[in-house]
Amino acid sequence: MEGLLQVKNLEVQFKTGKKRLKAVRDISFSVKRGETLCIVGESGSGKSITSLSILGLLPTNGEITKGSIRLSKQELVGLPEKEFQKIRGNEISMIFQEPMTALNPTFTIGFQLREPLMIHRKLSEETANKECISLLKRVGIPDPAKKLKQFPHELSGGMLQRVMIAIALACEPNLLLADEPTTALDVTIQAQILDLIDDLKKQMGMGVVFVTHDMGVVAEIADQVMVIYAGEIAEIGDVDSIFNNPQHPYTKGLLGAVPNVDEKEHELNIIPGSMPNLDDQISGCRFHPRCPYAMDVCRKKSPPAFRVSDGRQSKCWLQEVNVNESATTIT
Template identity: 50%
Template sequence: MNKIIEVKNLEISFDTFAGKVQAIRNVSFDLYQGETLAIVGESGSGKSVTTRSIMGLLASNANIENGEILFNGSDIVKKSEKEMQKIRGKDISMIFQDPMTSLDPTMPIGRQVAESLVKHTKISKKEALKQALELLNLVGIPNAEKRLKNYPHQFSGGQRQRIVIAIALICYPQVLIADEPTTALDVTIQAQIIELLKDIQQKMNSSIIFITHDLGVVANVADRVAVMYGGKIVEIGTAREIFYNPQHPYTWGLLGSMPTLESTGKRLYAIPGSPPDLLKPPTGDAFYPRNEYAMKIDTEKEPPFFDVSPTHKAATWLLAPQAPKVIPPEEIQIRWKKFKENAFGE
């Protein structure tokens, strides 16, 4: 498969009144043609900052201190804002979490969907509106032709998210970044949006980066999964490898804390402690203060990636040849089993 995006050794910091926050620390991954890569982790793990750097949408106090972001072989990091404006919305688009903050309340939705097409191509506004109508029908807006002149407040939450998806897709981008697009929606609408994205991806053969903290969503949408913690990727593999053979203790904790149909009335597992302070990143493995299996080396030296399979690797000293054999607690394994049965039907 062709690589659409290659992120290499990316390091991003933010200047704050308290000091320099090391938000992204040596992150590398690839995105292939037609695949969906999910990036998961707790709030503050670096998911959104990583993907916003691909869009060139970092805050003014952000510094890309090292690394490359290659899009079709060209380094985005070195491009000017004017050059990024030609890429953003046309070749790489983003679906944001809250559609009400993404949509202009003063502009009819037909014009909002067509706007990017008018900007990036030479077609007329009339033709752009025609294509906007086709896309609104594709994403499932009822009576789309009659509603082109309606404003965002005249639509439901699920319909607004569909409109945001239409805006992101209007130029048929090669890469679609979905930043927790279903978080603000109820479960039924979530399922509809996920199915919509999968259907559109098949029709357009686009590549998707899907940011979420909901592993239930990941099981239904992702080909590969990258797990982030403390500004780093700590495990990456195919969806089945991450769900069936997780290797990093943090991934164990994420999977163990997922509710299942059988967990009603039961206390959910919670990872002890808090994420690291990235003003002063810890020496060694950033997860060691929360890791009940941490060894002395975890406090002294950052673990490299160990290969589990050709497509699966994890950064944990537990995979070192000399490390003791450790298996996750029975409580977590039971939750995995139930979750996998619900998610994969197995």
């Protein structure tokens, strides 16, 4: 599969008064065409900020202060806004978490779906309308001609999310970013949306970056998994390795918190404490205050990324004392 997205040593900071706070710290990953990378972690871990950085949609007080984001061969960091507008919605699209707030309540579904088609593909209004009907059919919306004339408040949450997917796919992007697109949906609609995204990914050969906190969703759709804690990569690897042999204590904690309906006496794991604030001064590993395996070195020195195996990394000092002697430090 062809390499599509390469993110290297990404750092994002926010200005708050006189302070500059790091929200994303030295994050690197890649996505191939036809591949789904799931970014997982608790709320506040930096998942959404990472995806917004790729799309060039950071808040006004946010800034990429280090690193590189390349889409194919084009560098996106530092790209002028005028040039980014040609890419956003065309080569890269995003499905946002809350369709009711992402869609403009004062415009019809048709107006909002036509816009990217007319801007990026230069279609006439009549041709764009025909394409809109085709797109709504493609995402499973019944009576699409009628839906084009309706406003967002007239559609259900599941239908609105399908509209958001149609808008995101309107220009057949190379890369699709999905920021927890099923969080507000019931489980039946959630399953339909996940199947729809996966089918369209296969049909169009897109790369997908899927942000979620739901490990059940990850197991269903991911090829690669990146676990983020407090703005840093805790662990990254293929989905089977992450689920069958997690290396980082935080990954183990997240997997232990997944309910198991097959076991009547299954006890949910609880990760003690909470995610640190951006301005919390933590020496050593940022997870050590919550880690059941914390050692003295964890409290004094930040761990490097250890290569556990091909394409598999874990940022944890346990790798040095692990029986897996193949683990090596990544410089």
